[in-house]
Amino acid sequence: MDETERRALAEEVTESRWEAAPAVLVVIVFQLALALISFMRDWKLWGLPWWVWTIAVPPEAILLIALAWARARTWLERIGHRRNAALTLLGLISVENAFALVALLGSLVSGNETSGGQLLLKGTTIWGTNVIAFALWFWGIDQGGPVRRLEPNPPAADFRFPQQESTRPGEPVWRPLLFDYIYVSFTNSIAFSPTDTMPLTRRAKLLMMAESAVSAAAILLVAARAVNIFK
Numbered sequence: 001m002d003e004t005e006r007r008a009l010a011e012e013v014t015e016s017r018w019e020a021a022p023a024v025l026v027v028i029v030f031q032l033a034l035a036l037i038s039f040m041r042d043w044k045l046w047g048l049p050w051w052v053w054t055i056a057v058p059p060e061a062i063l064l065i066a067l068a069w070a071r072a073r074t075w076l077e078r079i080g081h082r083r084n085a086a087l088t089l090l091g092l093i094s095v096e097n098a099f100a101l102v103a104l105l106g107s108l109v110s111g112n113e114t115s116g117g118q119l120l121l122k123g124t125t126i127w128g129t130n131v132i133a134f135a136l137w138f139w140g141i142d143q144g145g146p147v148r149r150l151e152p153n154p155p156a157a158d159f160r161f162p163q164q165e166s167t168r169p170g171e172p173v174w175r176p177l178l179f180d181y182i183y184v185s186f187t188n189s190i191a192f193s194p195t196d197t198m199p200l201t202r203r204a205k206l207l208m209m210a211e212s213a214v215s216a217a218a219i220l221l222v223a224a225r226a227v228n229i230f231k
Helices: 003-041 050-054 057-068 070-078 082-109 116-144 178-191 202-230
Strands: none
Touching (some): 003 050, 003 116, 082 116, 116 202, 178 202
16 A cells, blocks of 8 residues: 555545544434434324334444444455445435435324424434435545545546635645535535535436435425424
8 A cells, every 4th residue: 555545544534533423423313312202202203113213223323333443444444345335324324214204204294293393303303314324425425435536546526616626736636525525415405406516427416316305305394394383
């Protein structure tokens, strides 16, 4: 491994441990808090029990360990499946969050959601999980992932940031960090469309479209119903 590859790996380890891992931990805390409140207050989700909110916690915990624990990360790198394992776990988290949204909408349509506060808490948990999960998707696929895009001759970019338009000769090359992808995910989930960062590939557009669809349902339908209940 040459100096460039070692530097790229070190920077990716820092991002994984101090940015990606805390982001996943925030999602887990939200879900466990909602599960605990649902247990204490006997809240249901389309007739499902309180523990349905903890279904995504095991894959999230495994992803958290893979991001933060050096031994787990080293073992996955040794067998050559660290990136595949991370993307698979992200897929599970996204599917389970989509299931939670479908269940919430089903509960909403059937008239089971009569508490505005309960509905807002459920919708916020789904929306927040959606934002962080897709931020990790963007971070993990753009130019082959956080390690590949720091190496010489990375793959073609999936996203084009405005800072990349203003690089002048002699200036250091600007590279996005996880926080930049969280910002992209957050603004896309609010505006339901790209803002200052443009998707360049079909897979990036597909991911942004999927995130916007989940956010639109969580924000427009759930929030609108919660406001009506409060009235």
